[in-house]
Amino acid sequence: xxxxxxxxxxxxxxxxxxxxANTFAELGYSVIAIDADPDANLAATLGFPDSEKVTPISxxxxxxxxxxxxRPGQAGLYFKINPRxxxxxxxxxxxxxxxxxxxxGAIKKGGAGCYCPENALLAALxxxxxxxxxxxxxxxxxxxxxxxxRGTAKAVDKLIVVVEPxxxxxxxxxxxxKLAKDIGLxxxxxxxxxxxxxxxxxxxxxxxxxxxxxxxxxYDQAIVEADLANLPILDASQQIIAEARDIFRxxxxxA
Amino acid sequence: xxxxxxxxxxxxxxxxxxxxANTFAELGYSVIAIDADPDANLAATLGFPDSEKVTPISxxxxxxxxxxxxRPGQAGLYFKINPRxxxxxxxxxxxxxxxxxxxxGAIKKGGAGCYCPENALLAALxxxxxxxxxxxxxxxxxxxxxxxxRGTAKAVDKLIVVVEPxxxxxxxxxxxxKLAKDIGLxxxxxxxxxxxxxxxxxxxxxxxxxxxxxxxxxYDQAIVEADLANLPILDASQQIIAEARDIFRxxxxxA
Numbered sequence: 001x002x003x004x005x006x007x008x009x010x011x012x013x014x015x016x017x018x019x020x021a022n023t024f025a026e027l028g029y030s031v032i033a034i035d036a037d038p039d040a041n042l043a044a045t046l047g048f049p050d051s052e053k054v055t056p057i058s059x060x061x062x063x064x065x066x067x068x069x070x071r072p073g074q075a076g077l078y079f080k081i082n083p084r085x086x087x088x089x090x091x092x093x094x095x096x097x098x099x100x101x102x103x104x105g106a107i108k109k110g111g112a113g114c115y116c117p118e119n120a121l122l123a124a125l126x127x128x129x130x131x132x133x134x135x136x137x138x139x140x141x142x143x144x145x146x147x148x149x150r151g152t153a154k155a156v157d158k159l160i161v162v163v164e165p166x167x168x169x170x171x172x173x174x175x176x177x178k179l180a181k182d183i184g185l186x187x188x189x190x191x192x193x194x195x196x197x198x199x200x201x202x203x204x205x206x207x208x209x210x211x212x213x214x215x216x217x218x219y220d221q222a223i224v225e226a227d228l229a230n231l232p233i234l235d236a237s238q239q240i241i242a243e244a245r246d247i248f249r250x251x252x253x254x255a
Numbered sequence: 256x257x258x259x260x261x262x263x264x265x266x267x268x269x270x271x272x273x274x275x276a277n278t279f280a281e282l283g284y285s286v287i288a289i290d291a292d293p294d295a296n297l298a299a300t301l302g303f304p305d306s307e308k309v310t311p312i313s314x315x316x317x318x319x320x321x322x323x324x325x326r327p328g329q330a331g332l333y334f335k336i337n338p339r340x341x342x343x344x345x346x347x348x349x350x351x352x353x354x355x356x357x358x359x360g361a362i363k364k365g366g367a368g369c370y371c372p373e374n375a376l377l378a379a380l381x382x383x384x385x386x387x388x389x390x391x392x393x394x395x396x397x398x399x400x401x402x403x404x405r406g407t408a409k410a411v412d413k414l415i416v417v418v419e420p421x422x423x424x425x426x427x428x429x430x431x432x433k434l435a436k437d438i439g440l441x442x443x444x445x446x447x448x449x450x451x452x453x454x455x456x457x458x459x460x461x462x463x464x465x466x467x468x469x470x471x472x473x474y475d476q477a478i479v480e481a482d483l484a485n486l487p488i489l490d491a492s493q494q495i496i497a498e499a500r501d502i503f504r505x506x507x508x509x510a
Binding site for chain 2: 008009010012014038039040044052055106142143144164165166167168171172175199200202224227230238
């Protein structure tokens with residue numbers, strides 16, 4: 001199963017990605033978690049030791065040069081747009097608690113007129129992970145789907161857009177859904193996070209209509225406190241863990 | 256005065272940008288507010304009518320083609336890298352409550368090896384706004400400073416990095432500060448937002464050392480409720496308005 005997670009900044013994409021990765025891993029699935037949001041720290045949330053020292057693939061200049069045959073930063077030269085990547089997940093990932101982690105780093109936005117060797121390598125790697133691998137892949141993305149192109153989008157089984165009780169996060173959800181549909185990604189589902197009350201739940205369900213709805217995660221002050229005290233976030237709230245299991249069951253009703 | 260605002264997604268960059276723009280405008284300054292974060296809606300927060308209908312400059316294909324002499328999406332062609340932009344603020348901005356607003360739209364990340372006509376126009380426009388204009392300019396950026404290059408960074412009087420009580424937002428603040436210093440932008444200051452308690456204030460002040468500290472904005476449920484009810488956010492909390500005035504005074508002690 002290939003799951004991509006997006007949504008406005010700050011809504012809790014990384015928390016959901018971590019909880020789902022843990023849930024899959026606990027049930028015996030092989031899991032590759034991909035941090036594709038430079039504004040997040042999936043390694044830290046997953047409890048990887050020394051998470052701040054992880055080198056993102058986009059900064060591995062020698063790897064990029066070796067595979068694309070072009071040094072990053074050298075614009076205007078030719079480079080291999082289909083570099084070899086199939087060995088990268090094993091060689092350049094970290095492993096902790098049964099989860100393999102790849103940190104992509106800052107991807108220069110692709111699309112019209114923007115090409116560079118870093119992007120070529122990251123795009124090829126992502127395509128390989130989504131299309132050619134058997135593992136469960138959980139992709140924690142920035143507030144957009146710029147990592148996905150038409151080819152890779154088709155390989156995504158579910159794009160989960162996380163929202164919180166705020167109009168801006170709902171607007172972002174619709175913008176993401178439109179971009180996703182434009183590249184043929186129709187399997188979009190919503191998760192509501194940071195809900196304090198029944199009225200906030202109702203705000204969310206009445207605001208995002210026309211999408212599959214996977215469930216809610218409650219606002220829990222214990223998560224905030226664990227974070228500030230630098231304690232493992234994923235152990236801080238039994239309620240959130242239970243809610244993530246419900247979301248997992250909504251994703252995979254037969255599991 | 257030229258102010259750039261950055262920080263992790265969801266920390267309240269747009270709220271602070273709006274409050275500061277309003278404060279400057281109320282005191283008689285000419286203000287240009289720039290929405291450079293596709294994951295935000297500065298127009299809506301500033302109370303612009305029909306804010307969802309604003310066309311970002313990055314999507315004005317004819318303007319981009321006219322000025323850069325290249326159609327967006329046509330990679331590999333030559334285009335003018337110094338297009339004329341000095342008339343754009345007047346012709347393509349909206350005005351409301353004394354604030355001129357420019358919505359930049361999704362900027363393809365610049366830097367090494369990535370060039371395209373949209374970026375050329377946006378970069379030239381931003382350089383013009385920061386370097387050649389007399390107005391107060393308030394730039395609401397995404398979680399990074401990819402809109403600023405060495406030339407434009409020097410024109411920024413203050414980069415305000417907004418943080419909230421979370422380790423991830425502090426990590427992002429340090430990452431942004433490093434990127435800023437790399438391009439010669441040293442005037443960095445911190446604002447703490449969404450604080451619930453004295454212990455959260457202390458978490459922030461003890462976590463961001465070595466930077467100028469401009470003040471705190473409290474978490475106020477009235478802002479959340481105004482947002483969900485689609486009421487003007489900037490009128491919802493007298494406390495936040497007063498705190499923004501204190502931040503303004505810390506920015507401009509002589510004003």
